[in-house]
Amino acid sequence: DVKVTQSSRYLVKRTGEKVFLECVQDMDHENMFWYRQDPGLGLRLIYFSYDVKMKEKGDIPEGYSVSREKKERFSLILESASTNQTSMYLCASSSGSRTLNEKLFFGSGTQLSVL
Amino acid sequence: GEDVEQSLFLSVREGDSSVINCTYTDSSSTYLYWYKQEPGAGLQLLTYIFSNMDMKQDQRLTVLLNKKDKHLSLRIADTQTGDSAIYFCAERGSGAGSYQLTFGKGTKLSVIP
Numbered sequence: 001d002v003k004v005t006q007s008s009r010y011l012v013k014r015t016g017e018k019v020f021l022e023c024v025q026d027m028d029h030e031n032m033f034w035y036r037q038d039p040g041l042g043l044r045l046i047y048f049s050y051d052v053k054m055k056e057k058g059d060i061p062e063g064y065s066v067s068r069e070k071k072e073r074f075s076l077i078l079e080s081a082s083t084n085q086t087s088m089y090l091c092a093s094s095s096g097s098r099t100l101n102e103k104l105f106f107g108s109g110t111q112l113s114v115l
Numbered sequence: 116g117e118d119v120e121q122s123l124f125l126s127v128r129e130g131d132s133s134v135i136n137c138t139y140t141d142s143s144s145t146y147l148y149w150y151k152q153e154p155g156a157g158l159q160l161l162t163y164i165f166s167n168m169d170m171k172q173d174q175r176l177t178v179l180l181n182k183k184d185k186h187l188s189l190r191i192a193d194t195q196t197g198d199s200a201i202y203f204c205a206e207r208g209s210g211a212g213s214y215q216l217t218f219g220k221g222t223k224l225s226v227i228p
């Protein structure tokens with residue numbers, strides 16, 4: 001089974017701190033994604049990456065950056081955390097096989113609270 | 116941009132059938148998916164359907180697709196308390212952005228014992 005592992009289940013940070021959220025997948029997937037999930041808003045795509053060192057903005061990239069130095073790892077960075085970034089963050093990956101039925105596999109999520 | 120709509124809540128009694136509905140706007144959708152999210156967990160793929168199919172059945176799950184009306188539904192037969200979760204509909208288009216899925220906001224299914 002594909003495993004997508006997010007390093008922290010819960011995080012509490014203070015406003016202005018730099019925050020790193022880490023995600024690792026073990027199936028040699030090419031595509032990796034970061035979403036945030038908020039009640040009533042569903043999932044919103046922040047950034048995605050289709051190859052090492054490549055990144056693309058999603059729907060809500062403001063206030064975030066990402067890093068993909070190795071194929072298996074995709075990091076989400078909050079340069080200066082703000083209270084409106086309190087959310088559940090979900091990492092996902094897909095194989096990048098170029099077939100249209102690419103299934104997304106999700107991690108368990110990181111609940112970030114910014115105080 | 117493309118949009119996927121779902122009602123936010125559904126409540127059913129244990130043993131009844133649940134039907135979760137979804138509408139989408141992208142006429143070039145190729146695959147449509149149903150994901151399940153249990154409390155405190157990530158999303159898990161339940162099932163999917165290719166856009167040239169009308170129906171797909173997988174044990175207690177039946178997916179119906181009306182491509183003309185851009186309407187997708189998920190029927191859960193003999194709903195159990197373990198089916199209580201949030202269900203997300205998602206679609207994948209065929210264009211340049213097809214790396215991505217467009218998700219609905221999710222339908223929270225509550226099963227009453």
